[in-house]
Amino acid sequence: MISGALGAAIVATLAILYGRALFTPPSEIDGEPLVAGAARVLYVIDGDTLQIEQQQPTGVVRRRVRLIGIDTPELGRTDAPLKAATADQPFAREAAELLRQLTAEREVRLELDRRRRDRYGRSLAYLYVDKRLVQEELLRRGLAVVDAFPGDSASMAKRLEIAEQDARKHQRGQWQKQ
Structure with missing residues (x-):
């Protein structure tokens, strides 16, 4: 016989798991990999992260995608229940808005x-949007910095570094003189 408290805990756990299965796309649960190619942007999360949808042979996959090779200023957070609210970093909203404009x-x-x-x-x-590399555009406007890792494409890292240097030289975005 299951006690009342244990029974309630089991029911609550099952409800949470069932709810997650209902509201989380299957591809995000079973970790189906992203593939190179066409995708549709569902929404922009911040200046370097977005949610995409992609048709694959097994069906539609939804994924949170982080733009590789760059880092943009962080948007402030007010939704974390146990954490203090944080303010937007300078140029965070501009980076997110540019990403929205480029991908809308x-x-x-x-x-x-x-x-x-x-x-x-x-x-x-x-x-890429058309033939434009989005990371490069964010860098050229001074709304991102290069964030390359060992093992990333050396030619792509060089391309991104040139775009950041251009923004610094012309004092765009976060490189403006105060």
Whole structure:
């Protein structure tokens, strides 16, 4: 016989697991890998992270994608229940807005590198709109910094470094003189 408290705990656990299964796309549960190619942006999370949807042979996959090779200023957080609210870092909103503008209602193309996931489990990709590399555009406008890792494409890292140097030289975005 199960006690009342234990029974309630079991029911609550099952409800949570069932709810997660209902509201989490299957591809995010079973870890189906992202593939290079066409995708549709569902929404922008911040200046270097977005949610995409991609048609694959096994069905539609939804993934949180982090733009590989760059880092943008962080948006403030107010939603963490046990953490203090944080303010936006300078140029965080501008970076997120540019990413929205570049990807709104457009098909994008994902290109992968050796590193496929970051430490938070997000898929990593270079993102193209038409033939424009989105990371390069964020860097040229001074809204990102290069964040290359050993093993990433050396030619891509060089391309991104040139874009950041251009923004610094012309004092764009976060490189403006105060």
